[in-house]
Amino acid sequence: MGSCLSSRSCSSDRDKPTAKVILLDGRLEEFRYPVRVSYVLQSFDNDKTYFICNSDDMVFDGVVSSLAADEELHPGKLYFALPLCRLDRPLRAQEMAALAVRASSALKKCSGWRGSRRRVVFPLDSLGDEEQKCREDLVGRSGGGVGEGDKDEIVGRRRRRRGEGRFTAELSTIPE
Numbered sequence: 511m512g513s514c515l516s517s518r519s520c521s522s523d524r525d526k527p528t529a530k531v532i533l534l535d536g537r538l539e540e541f542r543y544p545v546r547v548s549y550v551l552q553s554f555d556n557d558k559t560y561f562i563c564n565s566d567d568m569v570f571d572g573v574v575s576s577l578a579a580d581e582e583l584h585p586g587k588l589y590f591a592l593p594l595c596r597l598d599r600p601l602r603a604q605e606m607a608a609l610a611v612r613a614s615s616a617l618k619k620c621s622g623w624r625g626s627r628r629r630v631v632f633p634l635d636s637l638g639d640e641e642q643k644c645r646e647d648l649v650g651r652s653g654g655g656v657g658e659g660d661k662d663e664i665v666g667r668r669r670r671r672r673g674e675g676r677f678t679a680e681l682s683t684i685p686e
Contacts, residue, residue, distance in 0.1 A: 527585040529586075531591055532589070532590050532616050534560075536615055536616055538616035539553070554591070558594075562583075562590070562591055563576060563589065563590050568606065569601070574592065574601050576597055
């Protein structure tokens with residue numbers, strides 16, 4: 511008498527998928543409601559220097575294209591806010607890796623994960639001034655560093671490549 515069991519689950523707004531936008535400084539903005547690209551761009555100080563692209567459309571050595579201003583961001587999808595200098599240019603492996611690191615870091619911060627932060631070094635070849643500035647925006651703001659990873663270090667009587675003999679595996683998952 512009075513016993514009842516319900517199999518219906520209660521769903522809150524927190525369980526609903528959100529459209530996620532990764533900003534240049536590594537912050538994550540989530541939108542739980544339908545929002546247009548133009549609205550997201552207006553939230554920046556200078557909305558004329560950025561564009562929004564869908565992470566699903568990004569491939570190695572593929573051209574990065576912008577979403578139209580009147581297009582809506584879809585829940586459950588990941589988007590990037592990139593500088594205009596990246597528009598309609600091929601995306602190199604180092605830049606793709608920097609974006610992946612930035613997205614992973616932002617998602618971990620959002621989910622409350624508190625792990626140790628690991629530095630990432632991306633080698634760069636000689637570039638033009640505009641391309642170098644754009645690349646520094648992509649790589650530098652992702653938490654990674656633009657550095658010299660191929661230097662030798664003298665240990666005792668022999669030379670040792672930097673990182674040799676000090677490898678520590680750090681694996682993590684990227685939630686989808």
